[in-house]
Amino acid sequence: MEVQHVNVKFFAADSRALDLAGFIGIFNEWIRERVGGELLVDVADYRHVSAGPGVMLIGHQANYSMDETGDRLGLLYNRKAPMNGDTGRRLAQAVRSALTACRRLEQEPLLDGRLKFIGSEFEMLLNDRLLAPNTEETFAAFEPDLRTLCSRLYPSAVYTVQQNTDLRERFGVRVKAVGSFTALDLLRNLES
């Protein structure tokens, strides 16, 4: 199975104090500053739809959004361009990109420290139903690389992996670790 188009979402700890309108300006600033060395193209505002993509930064390689799907606000990284390397490398790249964006937002002066991400839980999905149908076979093929990644993110911590059960949905898992982890913790763990 070829793993491509990896999506990763880290959830905000508390979304009540946040006005999504603020992210329009922040993402425009990311485009202006060309952060991350990626080609960032535009900002799309979907605040008017319920439990939707919120505010999205459209890129060529990937999209970043302050996403409200499932009525849970979080930073969603959506890799669009195919990646080189083996599966483990691709998963790690997606998580690293998502966490880097999370850290950048946590440090954003305009948000005044109001946005923190939960490191102990994330969603990962593969945005390609043909390459990665939502089946047990996909899970079996994907799980070893995911567990390798999780052991790097959560060294010595217990974690669970739960597969999305709706067969019409894209293949996806939710990872939950026991203990408290920040986005910065995970980034450090990933790099160590």
Next chain:
Amino acid sequence: MKASNQFWRERLLEEMPADLAREIDIYEMELELRRLGKIDEKVLAETRLRRGVYGQRYDNGQRWDGEATRQLQYPSAALTKGPSTLWDAPGMQRIKIPFGGLNVRQLEVLADLAEEYSDGIAHVTTRQDFQLHFIHIDDTPSLMRRLAASGITTREACGNTVRNVTACPYSGVCPDEVFDVTPYARACARFLLGHPDCQDFGRKFKAAFSGCKSHGCGLVNLHDLGAIAVTRTGNGKEQRGFEFYVGGGLGSVPHQAKLFDPFLPEEELLPTAQAISRVFARLGEKKNRNRARLKFLVSDLGVEEFRKIVLQERATLAHDSRWTAFLKDLAAHAETALKPAAALPPAFRGAASPPGFDRWLKTNVFSQKQPGYAVATVTLPLGDITSVQLRKLADIARRFVKDTIRTTVEQNIVLRWVSEGDLPELYGALASIGLGQPGAGTIVDITACPGTDTCKLGIASSRGLAAELRTRLAEQSHQMDQAVQNMHIKVSGCFNACGQHHIADLGFYGVSRHVASYTVPHFQVVLGGRWTDNAGSYGLAMGAVPSKRIPEAVLRITGRYVADRRKDESFQDFLQRLGKAEIKKLLQDLVSVPSHDVDPSFYADWGDTRVFTLGDLGAGECAGEVVSRVEFELTAAERQVFESQVLLDEGEFQKAGETACASMVQAAGALVKIFLPDIAGDADKILGEFRTRFYDTELFFDPYAGGKFAQYLFRAQQRAAGPYSAEVAHRRIEEAQLFVEAAYSCYGRLQAKRMLPLDSGSAPATAASPETA
């Protein structure tokens, strides 16, 4: 861009209708030819537009970032998919939904496509289409295949073609309709799709159907071709027909459609549409895009003269069995309900109803003419629905109705044939996925074109303004006067009127004004348009107001109406009585713009933090590229040569040789059609005409090689059946390539010498031959 693109064709081959599968293969090959530099960017632009693949803002590789216009450095920077349109830049895919009709499987497919190729949002347009944005062109063949497998084609969704055929979404269930226009709209869409007589237009062509004259659900008056159901009695029998209109259209110069025939019998619907198409292709403007819509032709000729020409054309048409075949099984497409009819239980009326249900029931539910059933409107803010909602909506539809789902021109979705007894449960299900908002068809149900969000022509943020108005008005809508609640607001990002601002009570379109050294977003206020009576009248511009003051302008205008109207006075009548001068006075103080130092918010648009600019405006693709039928067919011949090369590489020598021969006939046919547009595809006939008109006259002769390339054609056709060894096939392909090139050269010489019957390269049936030109 998707890693799976190479696999979808094989996976879906058995599920796609063969003709759609073949068309998508051809399109994919054309993309490949463009990558190889073998197709001109202008031709590819029109090719993709005709498949609904549209450009999007910033696809010229530039974007204003608030301080400066910066280059967007895409990986394949040198490759274009149209003039000033970069290959890698995100684009839009328009998906035609004839009469807005959808089934649950199609909802699910659209949901999948929105999240896999787009940004998780599917957008319903003001013409009952769906649009997906931020799509990479490399993904479009896969996307089209997945749609084709669910029975949807994107063919002719854009470009100079017959666009989506729209119809009242209540057709078949509306108590006020004369009869159900659905089967007629379906037949019209199928008949005109890909019809040879519709391939050479100077601009787009839109058709709409309505079951009644009074409501606004079909908007017949703003279409190139509009049909309103009517009946008459003859010989003691009721006969169905249409009050038939032509030449309507919005845009910067709106035209009300003209009555073509007060009663066009149903059997004359398709042949008349065909005749109109032929006249439009032949006499419509091709050079000046601003005057190329049918409305200008009708206006220039006058409807009487236009009718005369069309009826003459009608008389020359060879009979086509499809004209009336669909009439035999009109009833076969009749919808049925999933559940038995039932009345809404009294317990769910008034105070005992669940929270929000009463308001939703009042605005979003419409009793069908079939007792015990209702149409429920799913209100989509700005026409947007998430992929998650779309999939869950499919589940809800399965639970309550059959495949009786339609999109509306108000950018909503309706579920038809809901048993009224199920309405509370349906409301609960919709509300649980964020789709239970009330206010369908009221002042909060604002329609808007994409505007500056994604459109290259957008001047101001129509969606930003619509979202802001929606939020503010929703807060107070339940306290509003009923007359105000029933108003329509429509917003366009520019004068091209995709948001249909002309037909709203309160319409707005984006403009700009210079203030000091800044450009400030404004909206022109257009008042008094009438949505009812099938877009019965168009509003008039009253002056430009800064974008940020439009909400205040809305409150002021509606407030004055409530305060000063006479009993039962309509908004249109009220405006008439008030007079333009008084209305301008009402808005006068809102026109001013505070200095940037005092309030910088006026200098940025809604939903945007960048300082406003017009610098992001690009060349629009609404008009498509004028590519003549000859150029299209020569491109098709070139594609066939390429296909034969692929077959040769695959060891299919026989097929390769035959395809190469076919490409030569295709190219010869393209030239012959300059003078004989209706010539059939028969190879012998084409060869004969080619010999007479191009070889014997030496028109085809190359200045240096003389008639050599034509000889390739004649020889190849003598041996068209083969057999083909690798060597023979290879030689034939070489010859075919040279012949197609020679055909291009010949066409170029004819153009240069102005020997074409029409400059566009297409010809009327009566065109003079080159000998006499």
